[in-house]
Amino acid sequence: MxxxxxxxxxxxxxxxxxxxxxxxxxxxxxxxxxxxxxxxxxxxxxxxxxxxxxxxxxxxxxxxxxxxxxxxxxxxxxxxxxxxxxxxxLSQMDKLLRVSPEDMDCTVQAGLTRQALNEELRATGLFLPIDIGAHATLGGMASTRASGTMTVRHGTMADLVMGLTVVLPDGQIVQTGGRARKSSSGYDLTHLFIGAEGTLGIITELTLRLSGIPETAKAGLYSFPTIEAATQTVVEALQFGLCLNRIELMDALQVKAINAYNKTELPDQPTLLVDLAGSEQQVDTDRDTFDALASENGAELHPVNTPEDYSKVWALRHSALYAARGLRPGCKSLSTDVCVPVSELPRILAETGADLDAEGIIAPMHGHVGDGNFHLVMLFDDGDAEEKARVQAAHGRLVERALAMGGTATGEHGVGLGKKKLHGGRARRGAGAYENAQARGGPGQSDEPGQDFRSLVADDLRVCA
Amino acid sequence: MxxxxxxxxxxxxxxxxxxxxxxxxxxxxxxxxxxxxxxxxxxxxxxxxxxxxxxxxxxxxxxxxxxxxxxxxxxxxxxxxxxxxxxxxLSQMDKLLRVSPEDMDCTVQAGLTRQALNEELRATGLFLPIDIGAHATLGGMASTRASGTMTVRHGTMADLVMGLTVVLPDGQIVQTGGRARKSSSGYDLTHLFIGAEGTLGIITELTLRLSGIPETAKAGLYSFPTIEAATQTVVEALQFGLCLNRIELMDALQVKAINAYNKTELPDQPTLLVDLAGSEQQVDTDRDTFDALASENGAELHPVNTPEDYSKVWALRHSALYAARGLRPGCKSLSTDVCVPVSELPRILAETGADLDAEGIIAPMHGHVGDGNFHLVMLFDDGDAEEKARVQAAHGRLVERALAMGGTATGEHGVGLGKKKLHGGRARRGAGAYENAQARGGPGQSDEPGQDFRSLVADDLRVCA
Missing domain, CATH: 3.30.465.10 (Uridine Diphospho-n-acetylenolpyruvylglucosamine Reductase; domain 3)
Known part of the structure; x- marks a missing residue:
């Protein structure tokens, strides 16, 4: 001790x-x-x-x-x-402190989970439109700038947090932001704490924007000949401004894993799963449009008609991680995510696929393709040091590829310990200008004392001259 | 010199x-x-x-x-x-450097204006969905976190800037953010520069998210018996999730001014002007819904059927400032804006109206009511020091009222010189924690040397304990 x-x-x-x-x-x-x-x-x-x-x-x-x-x-x-x-x-600080249906906002303690919040909000007809896989607290979600499947429509936690109560490294309690929908009143300190992973202070309360629960939602499921064809469909749908709530892509290997795990028989091909939400009429019209765009790009359409079909299809998607792990039972998985401009998805997936094949690494892919964000679940034997090192090296190359395409090392998982090293090379030049602002001896933690600030500046700051 | x-x-x-x-x-x-x-x-x-x-x-x-x-x-x-x-x-740095239709983003020099950008983008079917009254540059709009009439649908400049090139106070050139739609990779330095009004650095380039130009847009024009009835209609429409692009409110005095300026004959009553955008079918359905909500709240509906009607109605709205100034020719005008939770609009407008009446100050109101943001154009004789002081005092009380309601001192105009004093009282306690981070001797300017950072922390930071 x-x-x-x-x-x-x-x-x-x-x-x-x-x-x-x-x-x-x-x-x-x-x-x-x-x-x-x-x-x-x-x-x-x-x-x-x-x-x-x-x-x-x-x-x-x-x-x-x-x-x-x-x-x-x-x-x-x-x-x-x-x-x-x-x-x-903070998990026992789990109260919904205030909700204003007319302003469509609420204030919560940081330990409340997203699921518990939406349960409590149900009677108001409102919900927090963030759908992540994990059973996470809202304070943690703000601290890692979480997003998930509905970001293409509703934005990330960064877009939905209006104000914060934060305990600073010296124990001072401050509040940032407020209940106004927008403000041009000085520095945006709210966004400085969001995504800082606790290194600048501990978030204890959040004021959040809510959305109305849509009248109806319907899904669509499409098998594509290639990743390019799927991506092209997504690009066209986004330009049309369809009422898309989620656009999820799975590669052939991920679909194969899902088939094995769920005993389904989807074609082992790149697959798009979409969710459209709004009024009955709008959803039907927009799904017809999406069907047409997908067909023109060579997709096979799978019928998703009943509410039961809808639930079944999303249950398949939510099984992605477990199904992936099932490809190599007993193995550990390195789950990672990067995010690139949507147009770069075919290229990064092709290059990464070739890299993984060459290394003999099993790593199914699923992702929030409307944002250009995707996940790889890289499977390895934890007892095999050589394989583990190869997986980590391939992971590093994935991040480098994303950065080179104008993307980011992580779309929604955060930096943590896992991506500190990957950021290091780029961060070093950026650190100087901000050295004085380092949060010393305060919240957050690190395996290199005093390095928190620099590791988190990471790929968001590039010193040019 | x-x-x-x-x-x-x-x-x-x-x-x-x-x-x-x-x-x-x-x-x-x-x-x-x-x-x-x-x-x-x-x-x-x-x-x-x-x-x-x-x-x-x-x-x-x-x-x-x-x-x-x-x-x-x-x-x-x-x-x-x-x-x-x-x-x-920076006005000669006005190039569109890059546009990617498939990713719906572009990179511009800071001196390019919003109007010129949208002109250049026209052939792509994309546009930057920020509609402000001023003929402003995009660097300036980011620096003051500009928003305008379409914020209710598309967000503010803070939501549309993906990355920046900035010259820091010591002359270093840095880039923040990138082309990924989202990132959880460390500190959000992009948002730190947005709204900083040049005090932390000079923005020289911006990467911006774009939107598809909607298939169609239609307007609606409604006279209400009271501000409450108009606000209630807005709250209901927002909860329904209608495809609203703009929701503008004008008080009776503003409508009177517009009638006089444009020789129109709208009832001198609180008036809502809405813009719905999307597919033909969706716009028609949603305008019918809005019509019904407005009627239930006692509104008189004015027909806006043809494209000519549409243009005429928005021309009336855009004349608001000049019409307001026309109420007292030869006078100066203090244009201000605050932003409060939408539910507080009736109360702040009633209390402010009573205050202005008691002081004999002419100040018509128009605003982006979907965001709870409104403008007062306070008219005064620049040669009458007593009147000028009374207007400034009433202005201060307006800001205090907004802050007390959980709102902000400025929704979209920024702090500048005009709101520094109004922020002072609240800022003083907040300054200590950040004193070391002050931008010294760098960009930005102030009438109190070295006070820029503190004045801009303003109402966004409140030290509680």
């Missing part, structure tokens, strides 16, 4: 509540990722913003690392406590 | 191009605002990012203030050179 003076102070402030048991620490030492677990020295279940602030103040005074924790659903090792310290778990 | 060493260096670097003539300085010393002009010592028409960087480096080395200048259409005194120095005019 390190950081003894910090824990003595924390024990005095929160008698009996600084938990040191092996089990609770183990629950907090890893997300849903391939990264080796790294346990915090202790866990504190915070009940309020004020408690978070008090704990942060004590940790700051004693130089003790802090890791904020929500649902632990992150997949880039964001919660792994590589330097030990205190894990501040 | 102050800053002599700076200008000697600038003259040497750009022979004959550092302009000191009275006429050119006068053209750059004020925007379209009521603030007294303040001329820069010299003007430099930059031709490239590299030239901007070189000029900034020289100014930084010699402690010379810099004011970036686009079209000079700002209305809060953002370009007034209260400390003299060098005005860097």
């Amino acid at each position: 390190t950081h003894q003076t910090a824990f003595a102070a924390l024990d005095a402030a929160f008698p009996g509540r600084i938990e040191r048991g092996e089990a609770v620490r183990a629950q907090h030492g890893a997300g849903d990722s391939w990264h080796p677990a790294a346990l915090p020295d202790a866990v504190f279940m915070a009940q309020s913003t004020e408690e978070v602030a008090q704990a942060v103040k004590l940790c700051a005074a004693h130089g003790c690392p802090i890791v904020p924790f929500g649902a632990g659903s992150c997949i880039e090792g964001q919660v792994n406590a590589t330097q030990g310290g205190l894990c501040i778990d | 102050t800053h002599q060493t700076a200008f000697a260096a600038l003259d040497a670097a750009f022979p004959g191009r550092i302009e000191r003539g009275e006429a050119v300085r006068a053209q750059h010393g004020a925007g379209d605002s009521w603030h007294p002009a303040a001329l820069p010592d010299a003007v430099f028409m930059a031709q490239s990012t590299e030239e901007v960087a070189q000029a900034v480096k020289l100014c930084a080395a010699h402690g010379c203030p810099i004011v970036p200048f686009g079209a000079g259409s700002c209305i809060e005194g953002q370009v007034n050179a209260t400390q003299g120095g060098l005005c860097i005019d």
Whole structure:
């Protein structure tokens, strides 16, 4: 146990509540990722913003690392406590504090999950239009700038957070933004905390924009001869401005995995799955248009007519990760995501596919193709160091390819520990200008002390001259 | 002439191009605002990012203030050179550098205007869906986080800028963001520069998201018995998710002014003007729905059937500012804007109306009611110091009212000189935490040296504990 003076102070402030048991620490030492677990020295279940602030103040005074924790659903090792310290778990701060149906907004505590929020909102006819695979907290989703399948229509968490309550590295509590739909009143501090993965402060409350639940939604399912044909259909549909809610692409290998996992018989070809939402009439018209565009690009159309068909089709999509893992039972999976301009998708998928084939790596692909964002689930034997290194090297080349095409190293998973190294080369030149702004000794954590800020500037900043 | 060493260096670097003539300085010393002009010592028409960087480096080395200048259409005194120095005019950097129809994005130089961009894009079927009253440059629009009438559908400049090239206060050139539709790769530096009004750097290039030009657009025009009835209609329409492109509200006085200016005979009542855009069928269906909602809330419907009617109705709206000024010819006008949650509109308009009546101030109102954003054009005799002070005091109370309702001091005009004082009281407590991050001696300008950062933190940051 390190950081003894910090824990003595924390024990005095929160008698009996600084938990040191092996089990609770183990629950907090890893997300849903391939990264080796790294346990915090202790866990504190915070009940309020004020408690978070008090704990942060004590940790700051004693130089003790802090890791904020929500649902632990992150997949880039964001919660792994590589330097030990205190894990501040916000999952019990799970209240819907306020909802305004007429303004279509609400304020929540950071530990509330997306699913629980939408459950609570149901009677209002409103929902938070973010659909991610994980069972995540809203604070965590803001901290990693989460997005998911509905981004093509509704945007990411960055577009839906109107204001925040944040505990700063020194324990100060601040509020940013507000309830106005827009503002040109000075620096956009709200967006500075979104995606900062806790390194600039701990988000404890969020004010969120909501949407009306659409009158109806219908799906479409299409098998394409090539990735190019599928992508071309997506480009045309986006230009038409159809009422698309989700546009998901799966490659042939992913479809094969889904067939095996679900005992279905879809053709082993690139497959598009779309969701259209709006009024009955609009959805029908727009699905006809999408059908026509897909046909012109050589697609085979699979009928999705009843509500049961609709549920079945989306259940297939949601099985993608488990189906992928099923291709090589007993293996670990490195789930990664990059995002490129939509027009570059065929090229990056072709080049990456050739690379993976050459390396003999099994890695099915599914993605939110309307945004140019896709996931690879790279399977490997955790006991085979050589294979693991080959998978990591191929992963690095994928990121480099995305960056070279004007894309980003991660569309929605975040940097965490997993992508710090991949950002390093590009970040180094960018770091100088911001060195003074580094968040020192505050929230967030790192395996290189004091490097948090630089690792997160990453590919978003490029120094040109 | 102050800053002599700076200008000697600038003259040497750009022979004959550092302009000191009275006429050119006068053209750059004020925007379209009521603030007294303040001329820069010299003007430099930059031709490239590299030239901007070189000029900034020289100014930084010699402690010379810099004011970036686009079209000079700002209305809060953002370009007034209260400390003299060098005005860097970017209006000749007006190229469309790249457009990708399949990705629906483009890259432009900061001096290109919105109108010129949309003209150049016409053949692609795409446009930048930002409709503001001013003839502004895109760099300026990003710097003040501009929005306008289509925000209810398409968002603000903050939602449409994907990446930036920026010259930092020390002359470094950096790029932020990229061409990916979304990213969770570290700090959101793009949004930090948007709305910073040049105080953190000079934006020289922007990558922008575009939209498809809709198949058709139709308008609706409605007279309401009360502001409440109009607002209620808007709330219901937003919850229905109708294909609304613009929702504009004018109060009875604004309508009276428009009637006088255009020789029309609309009832002197709160009036809604809506624009629906999409497919022919969707627009017709949704306008029928809007008509029904408006009728249920007591509205009188004015027919807007032909394309000529459509143009006429929007021409009326676009005449609002000139019509307002026509209510008191020869007077100056203080144009201001605040933004509140939509549900608070009736209350803030009632309280503000009572305040203005009590003070005898003529100030018609029009606004982007779908966002809760509205403008007052406050008319006053510039030679009457007492009246001017009364108008400014009423303006201050309007801002306080908006902030108290969870709104913001400015929805789309920015802080500039005009709202610095109004922010001061709230900003002071927020300043401490960020003092080290102040942009010292760099771009932007202020009437209190070194205070730029603090004045712009403004109402977006509230220190709670």
